[in-house]
Amino acid sequence: MFHDRARYQSTQGYQLAPVRFSRLDAARYVVTNDAGEYVVLSRQELVDFIGHSLPPDRPTYQALKSRHFLFDAHSRVALELLALKYRTRAEQLANFTGLHIFVVTLRCDHSCAYCQVSRQAEGRLEFDMSQEHADRALDFMFRSPSPALKIEFQGGEPLLHFERIRYIIERAKAMNAVHGRALQFVIASNLSRLTDEVLDFCRVHGVLLSTSLDGPEDLHNAQRPVRGGDSHRRTLDAIQRARQALGPDGVSALMTTTHASMERVEDIIDEYVRQGFRSIFLRNLSPYGFAVRQRASRQYGVEAWVEFYKRGLAHILRINAQGYPLQEEFAAILLQKIFSPRGSTYVDLQSPAGIGIGALVYNYDGAVYASDEGRMLAEMGDFSFRLGHLSRDSYESIMTSETLLAHLSDTMPEGAPMCSDCAFLPYCGADPVFHQATKKDAVGHKAFSAFCKKQMGVLRHLIGLLEDDAQARDILMGWR
Amino acid sequence: MVRSDQVTKTDTETQSPFIFRDGVIQTLLDLRVYRLAAIQKSAYRFAEQFTAVFDSPKEERLPIRCIFAPTVTEQDALETLRLFFQELLDQELREQVGDETRALRALIVAQAFSRTDLIRQD
Incomplete structure (x- = not known):
């Protein structure tokens, strides 16, 4: 009845x-x-x-x-x-620190104006990570409770110190016979030193490659200068070889938005489609390293970036509607946070912040940082996010250090002015390193925060699309 | 809430009940209508547009001076103040929700973690 x-x-x-x-x-x-x-x-x-x-x-x-x-x-x-x-x-808080970044060298063969890590010249071997520090970092990594551990090799150009990469991967795999974690390896590289030997090693050990592609040839070469002026051609050649060796998903690419990119978002996206990529991450420039030394005329405001992003997303949605599946990664992360019961593990948008408990960085000199941006900040003379040193500190002392715990508790959005009553809080996170870099205050006054403006601008736009545009909603829901 | 007898018309031809003079708008907020927390949170949120200076409340009315940057025009300042008053209404609603649900939020968080152990014991 x-x-x-x-x-x-x-x-x-x-x-x-x-x-x-x-x-x-x-x-x-x-x-x-x-x-x-x-x-x-x-x-x-x-x-x-x-x-x-x-x-x-x-x-x-x-x-x-x-x-x-x-x-x-x-x-x-x-x-x-x-x-x-x-x-x-x-729940994922209990399984902390899934990402471990090994900065195997600070040397680089490119001289990008927006470099955020303050690279060093190729011949300066004192900027390479020692085997002793690599061993100690691996010991730290396996102390993390996370059942999945991702090792990401960063630089400089990490392939300039490929022997250390080889050593770390082989040793990690040997150690894992006891620990039984799900291991993943990624090399973030400009691919200029991608030899057949490197490719063969990557294929055997399941190593993924992540590279930089800033757009069409003229834009990419202008932003990523290298001897010969042909970074774009070299990158595309390397991507092709990597795909042949590792499969179509063996190499991914990231772009960085400079002042020169601002009017060319469609060109940049079209280049990704031309090169057969199925995803693109529209990223803004971070305020670290050489990026902040550029002349004011070459910088752009967050409002301009949000407009750049909206135009880019509209173009990507058009491309999808025409039958080519292309995912925008920042939107995908936010959609996951909106719709997935578990949210997203993306380190830069966590509460508490992803510093230390989302990622640990082992620098070339043995210093341990709470995030990749934290070590970039240190290269600028601000050591706020330096947690300790591999030679002198224990895992326990680093993970319970006042530096880490105070930053984690002080910056939790649930207790931060303006964040605590913001509807977008469940989809956002804390970025203490950004606010330390821009405001000299890890919490940051959100009324003046470019991070807050970016998050609010993109989230409002995404929710607006989900509510008002049925075709966009269908496409976006496929990215969660 | 601003009562009509508390403000005068502007010197200009605008219809706004506020006076913009030397980069400053002064007004009184009725504390029987807006909670102090709501006023303070609104002022914090608008800190990029103007600096709010509060004086001691008199007879449940809070004097507030909104100090704008020298480059801000009267028109922009008045529009900002209009949005500030909208924000005040939002903040007042948030205070209402907070008062009613604070205990429940604590209960939900307690319930959520009552049978879990964030620190692994092994």
């Missing part, structure tokens, strides 16, 4: 669940809860909802109830469900 719908309607009002809300645009609000679910309401709906005057027969009431924004007499298990979802999102 079926009862009339009225029988299930609340007659005793409802209880608000903890929610946060922010303006989506002039007429609408995004409302979220701690489990990361969201609804979009008009101002009147929001006022009615908070004022307990939303009629139970409204679709909005049902939407809010089904996503645990309100409890009524019929939602008996809602609190338990909300707690379960919240716990699921936080």
Whole structure:
């Protein structure tokens, strides 16, 4: 027997669940809860909802109830469900530090104006990582509880010190016979030294390559100067050889947005399509290393970058609509945070921050940093995120150091002014290194924060697309 | 809330009830209408647009001076203040939600972690 719908309607009002809300645009609000679910309401709906005057027969009431924004007499298990979802999102905290970055050398054969790591000349071998430090770093890595460990080789140009890479991978695999973790290896390289020997090693050991492709030939070569002026040709040749040796997904590429890129986002994306890539990460320039020494005319503001990003995303959605699947990685990370019960493991958008517990960096000189950006900041003379040294400190002393713990607790968005009541909090994170670099304060006043403006700008745009553009929504939902 | 007898028309032809003079707009906020926390949070959020200077409340009214950068025009300042008052309404709603759900949020977090162990014991 079926009862009339009225029988299930609340007659005793409802209880608000903890929610946060922010303006989506002039007429609408995004409302979220701690489990990361969201609804979009008009101002009147929001006022009615908070004022307990939303009629139970409204679709909005049902939407809010089904996503645990309100409890009524019929939602008996809602609190338990909300707690379960919240716990699921936080679960990955227990498996901390999945990413371990080994800076095997600071030497590089390129002289990119936007270099964020303050590279050194090719002949300066004193900027190479020693075997002793590599051994110690591997010991640290296997102390991390994470069941999956990714080793990423960074530089400089890491292939200039390939022997150390070979040693670390072989030793990690030998050690893992005891530890039994899921190991993954990535070399972040400009690929200029990609020999057949390197490729063969990568194929045998399942090593992935990540390179830089800044766009079409003229733009890439202007931004990434190398002797001969042919970085673009060399990169494409190397990508081709890497694909032949490692398979089509064996090599990925990243771009960096400079002032010269700002008017050319479509050209950059088209170049990725031309070269057969299925994904692109539209990244802004970070305020570290040589990047901050550029003349003011070559910098750009965050508002300009957000416009660049919106144009780029529109072009990518058009390309998808025409039948070529191309994913924008920043949007994919945010969509994962919006729709996946577990959120995303992307280190730069975590709460608490991903420093130390998301990634550890072992520098060429044995210093241990809480993030890649932390070591970049140190190259500029600010050692705020230096946790210790491989030769002098234990794993315990580094992971419980006041430097790390204070930064983690001080910068948690849940307790930060403006962040604590922001609807986008479940999809955002803390970036203490960025705020330290730009404001000399790891928390940062968010009203002045380019990080906050970027996150809000992109999230508003994404949610707007999900709400208003059915075709875009279909494509974006495939990226989660 | 700004009462009509608390402000005067501007010197200019605009319809705004606020006076913009020497880069400053002064007004009074009724603490019976807006909680102090809501006012402070709104001012914090608008810190890039203007610096808010509060004086001691008088008869439940909080004097506030909004100090703009020298380059800000009267038109832009008045538009910013309009948005500030919208933000005040939002912050007031947030305070309402916070008051009503603070205990529940603590309960949900406690429930979420009551049967878990964030630190592995092995």
